[in-house]
Amino acid sequence: xxxNKNSGGYRPNAPQNNxxxxxxxxxxxxxGNYTGFGYGxxxxxxxxxxxxxxxxxSIQANTPKPQGPYGGINMPQLGTLMDDTINPSEPITAGxxxxxxxxxxxxxxxxxxxxxxxxxxxxxxxxxxxxxxxxQSPNAPDSFKRFVNYLAGL
Amino acid sequence: MSDMMFAPGSYxxxxxxxxxxxxYQNAAIVMELAAIPWASPEERDMFxxxxxxxxxxxxxxxxxxxxxx
Numbered sequence: 001x002x003x004n005k006n007s008g009g010y011r012p013n014a015p016q017n018n019x020x021x022x023x024x025x026x027x028x029x030x031x032g033n034y035t036g037f038g039y040g041x042x043x044x045x046x047x048x049x050x051x052x053x054x055x056x057x058s059i060q061a062n063t064p065k066p067q068g069p070y071g072g073i074n075m076p077q078l079g080t081l082m083d084d085t086i087n088p089s090e091p092i093t094a095g096x097x098x099x100x101x102x103x104x105x106x107x108x109x110x111x112x113x114x115x116x117x118x119x120x121x122x123x124x125x126x127x128x129x130x131x132x133x134x135x136q137s138p139n140a141p142d143s144f145k146r147f148v149n150y151l152a153g154l
Numbered sequence: 155m156s157d158m159m160f161a162p163g164s165y166x167x168x169x170x171x172x173x174x175x176x177x178y179q180n181a182a183i184v185m186e187l188a189a190i191p192w193a194s195p196e197e198r199d200m201f202x203x204x205x206x207x208x209x210x211x212x213x214x215x216x217x218x219x220x221x222x223x
Contacts (some may be wrong), residue, residue, distance in 0.1 A: 092205070098176050099206045119182035127185060131169070139160045143212035144170040150178040 124151050160213075163195040167213065174212030175202045 011017070085092055093099030095107050104114075128151050134140060135148040160167050168188035176184055192198040199210045 091207070093207075098180065116179060116182065120179070123181045123185055131166075134159055134166045137159050140166075141160065141170055141213045143174045144160070144166065147170065147173040147178055147181075147184075147212075151181060 120151070120154055124154050128152060163192065163198065165189070167195070168192070168198060170212045171198065171202060171210055175206055175208070175210055 079086070091099060091101035094101030095104060095111075097103045104111075128148070131148045131151065135145045158164065160170070165188060168190075169184060172184040172187045173181065176187075190198075192201075202210050
């Protein structure tokens, strides 16, 4: 039988003899999830799989585990619309164009798209006939009529 | 019917108070807030005062502007 002349025997250049060929993820062995300690460390534990597993579990239990992408960050809980403000030094109307605090010019640019003209035109389209009818009521306050006049002029 | 149309706490009364307190240019949010079933006109007014920091406007300005309607 004409075999490969390189087969068999100890080959110094074989992959298993190359010290650079080390798995980046390590190996879990064949007889359990115990990955053990480094060679020469805790030799008795290394020789006992049960005790080794217990030792590794106790070590892993004391290691802080990642808690998702925001683990460890103290995020404030989201409240409801009627909750007290969590920033009492800032007026609740900050960012709006009425009430105390800065107006919409203080908002980031992506929030500054002014859609009010379009919204108001939609209001005119949807509500103006009924509002105009109500404005003809003898009890309609002048302030209400002024608002309807404003919408009619848009 | 027309007597009740602008009764305190009615829908049109809400529109009047929100429009004159928040500004006519905020008509869209005025209509949204006016549609909320407020427990009472006082609760609604407290909301407006809390929002604007000013007294509620509208509803009591009689014969101030000659209107088209």
